[in-house]
Amino acid sequence: MNRIQKCFEKTRAAGRPAFIAYLTMGYPNLAASEEAADTLLANGADILELGVPFSDPVADGAVIRTAAYAALEQGVTLADILALAGRLRAKHPDAPLVVFSYYNVIYSYGLEKFAADAEAAGVDAVLSVDLPLEERDELLEVLRPHGLTFVPLIAPTTSIERTIEAAKGLEDSFLYVITVKGITGARAELPPELKERLATIRAAVNMPIAAGFGISTKEQVKVIGEVADGFIVGSALVKMLAKDGKIHPEELSF
């Protein structure tokens, strides 16, 4: 069993959804990201997504875009982020670490070198927002020999047949179910049909499912927790960092 599987086994046994935290690495700077990640993992976050900044973040809302541009201003690279992952791994031996990136940054790094370096850093999985089912094999072929898995994204437009297809062969990972048609960023209200959609997806696949995009409140998490194995919070955390560069655990209400 890999760290992701063990993690969901643990949260399921505890009867709660896994809290998956997303941070744009290098925002407001690399040291602050490392401290924020550390704080989150020590204060209730079960899985960490290490967001890799990209110059053209087409799937992101204003909060994460602003953070990505600020990180790039400082010259943060994927190599820096893998090194940071390695340091987090040393301190948090059991926490699943997911590299969350647009594909070009990984492709440019060199696929084989990326897989080898990610493995050495103790990364567990990769998520690429622009690598759908049709294109992902190229990356999967290099990740697998290095013991890494891949997190598939499921959108509100994805049919259940396609969802099953996307889950195939990745049962050692989790499904990232996008809650809304749209880009990342907190929303006051999630779609009313979300709960039923999550329940349908969960019944159709043989792996944990986690809901992401737009989630920031305790109420939202409560609803999602009834029908999903995990929830992802990103923009709300990045917004917290925008204030004073720190994560304040007492302000996390999930």
Place this chain on the structure above:
Amino acid sequence: MKKGHYGQYGGQYIAETLMTPLRELEAAYNEAKADPAFQAEFQEILRDYVGRESPLTYARRLSEHLGGARIVLKREDLNHTGAHKVNNTIGQALLARRMGKKRLIAETGAGMHGVATATVAALFGMPCEVYMGATDVARQAPNVARMQMLGATVHPIEEGSATLKDAMNEAIRDWITNCDDTFYVIGTVAGPHPYPTMVRDFQSVIGVEARRQMLEKYGKLPDQAIACVGGGSNAMGLFAGFIDDPGVKLVGVEAGGKGIATGEHAASICGGRVGVLHGSKTYLLQTDSGQILDTYSVSAGLDYPGVGPEHAYLADTGRAEYVPINDDEAIAAFDALCRFEGIIPALESSHALAEAIKRAPTLPKEAILLVNLSGRGDKDMDNVMEWKKRRI
């Protein structure tokens, strides 16, 4: 070849939310393509509204001055709206209507595609929103006014480099959010499959006409077919007519800006390396760590850090040759066409013309260089005047 790919290039590197809309688009397009009624309506609008076919013009004085090959111009500048862009927007708007979409969105660089989209939106009675980099809004003011006059809303994008790529990012975000009722009219042979193929098909009218006109007028095919390449839609449209004629050399001209060596250019094939952006794997201008670079060209319409995936493929296979032309060479060609032929060309098209001007003297008089004059230069007046002032 894998579906939707040209060799290793192309594909559908895009957010999962758009995969189902893309499948629907592909199915609708394939159906429309095979439907004689769709094709007949497309052809009718091209004839009665755009004013096709566009003529071939022999650039006699310019050719005689250069003293070599004859330069023949395919006059896409004479189309309604002043460029080749409208061929594609009519095709896509017809498809949008057929699919029951209620709203058109587009990205634009120089503004020609934005104007062409706003035009068909008015023609078909659909609301239209155009994303345009703030830098381009400033340097292409006449086209912004034209879009607004035609009833479109123009959104200036301040982010990133505030040019075409950032406009395209924002258009994709809009599409992700509103894919149910919105049709994204992409202006070039880029983006995820089926866009590169679909846009090429709609633009292939350029090459198909030109091939027939060459045979009618000159009794032979051109020795070389030359077109400028930003994303590459006018070039793919021209090349499509000659791709199966191995005797016709295909030449794509990229924006060399201040020179490839300076790093200030927009020549993705000549000066870039393979990566993934806006749905396609193709040649990109990027940093060593995979961040997309700001591009530079005197011509806003070529100012894009990527290139259509089919061009990447044609470059690798050697079927087409890609060369850069610098700003000053393009401006000199612009001047030459004004003075020798009484035609004010777009700065984009001036790049293709500049390459023909370079090649003509080295070739015999019997040779014919067919240049796609993809647009007219009215939009570039301020820009060229500014450029000249700075050079004095």
